[in-house]
Amino acid sequence: MIAFLTEILRARASGGGWKWFQTASRSTVAPVDLNRLLGNYAGASLRLGKRALNLEPEETRRWNSRRPDLPVDHWGLDELGRAILLLKIVHLPPDEYVDTVLECYQQGDSREQQSWLRGLNLLPGRGRFLDAAVDACRTNIVPLLEAIACENPYPAAHFPELNFNQMVLKSLFNAIRMERILGLESRFNPELSRMADDYASEREAAGRDVPPDLWWVVAPRITPERIGRIYPYLQQGNSRHRYWAARALGYARDEPSRLELEGRRTIETDDRVLAAIDASLAKMVQ
């Protein structure tokens, strides 16, 4: 793993950047001087730059054969460098390893913390860093929230239900698209459905718009008597509302929901919405 990641880094780093990284790597050899390591962890953005990795097709193929669950295209080169540095200190005694990795998070600026939250997915025994990952969701810095909530398999794999649900709600609050939360479907649960449903009611009571993709979170576990509250969104002017309402109703099994979809189908003009209606109707027949 380290060898392949280092190859990706080397192919993209400038001459000076690569030289810096080789020197920085020496700070990971025992005995590890924490201050030097923290300095290198911080310096990665300055020395390697923040350009996105955007893997070549061949690299993507090789990466997917190792970690198909973990997208890295959007990682910056600095973030990859930081992840490798943390992988290189796994030789430390377990407690010291955990403390050292946590220091990198706690003393990090926003970019270092983002890198850390992404790189976490590569570390052995990553469940030990759950508290810090959950704590990161308490931030008001949206890019930091995105680093853990979006394009990141960690929450779905490790978060307890309460924390996962809070992260999803916070993402809805911050207008983050639900499709960016990896493994969301695998973590749908009745409490999350109820929370998102309540959030929709709160927005409605305040006369405010509801995030269109919220119904995708609500519908799979909604109680049958509440499914009808989605119907008006199938008739909204904004096609994103109609699209997500149509997709959400695909989780329903009742006759009124089928009739709603059929009815909209006869007047719908947007191709994307039509496709969603058809997919949902097909799902209902099964």
Place this chain on the structure above:
Amino acid sequence: MKIFDPHIHMTSRTTDDYSAMAQNGILVIVEPSFWLGQPRTNVGSFIDYFNSLLGWERFRASQFGIRHFCTIGLNPKEANNPRLAEEVLSLLPRYLQKDGVVAVGEIGYDDQTDAEERIFARQLELAMEMDLPVLVHTPHRDKKRGTIRSLDLIRSVGFPEERALIDHNTEETLPLILDTGCWAGHTIYPHTKMDEVRMVKLVKEYGSERILINSAADWGISDPLKVPKTTDLMLESGITLQTIRTIVWDNPAHFFSQSQRLDLAGIDARPSIDQTEFYGGSTVLRGGQTPVVER
């Protein structure tokens, strides 16, 4: 109209804000301690923060003729850091005895975790011991459930309801609060929580009993003049002066006077300004500015 803003985070505001607030009739403010947008990593940061609320910030306010009180407590977000939470809790008994501390707050729920509940309950008990009211923050996410849980907890620890101010209410939570003996705060924000127009509707529906409004102005998008702006809109909308006065003055004054540390007669008059004063060697003036002195 005399205005009392019962919840405003002045630490994040400028002196321009203070002078605009004074010009718009704000005479008294309560600044609750809360989180700073960024998690603190050690207890010393709390000591310095509490001290600045009690010291420099009160002094800054006084330079504009505004009386500044504060609430001290451990906010729910940082209650989730177990080591830090214990250390901060151990500071509270001493800070709660200081001058100008009129409640324990902001306390409550954020993510609604077990840790938050534990720290919330302990601070309710501490408030009872110290004979102080509490200012309760309600969560942004899963608000209705969080509000119900807050009311349940207040009841289950036996905290006197008339000494609890439950904040950041919406159309959905206000009636829940009014069903109890607690007071209901409303944060008027530019984009979230509650706005002026919605607030006018709520006052028309529910009146003024135990209802408060505040600006909460902090480091986020917010407006320290939201209370006077809402007051203006209430007037234009035909709400009586008496009702408005109850909401923006009498209610906050009565609520916080339960601390016995806010003298109702004393807060009525604007304190005189003397900008020649210094606080720990610092002044709000910069070189060349002429101090305002009223005697």
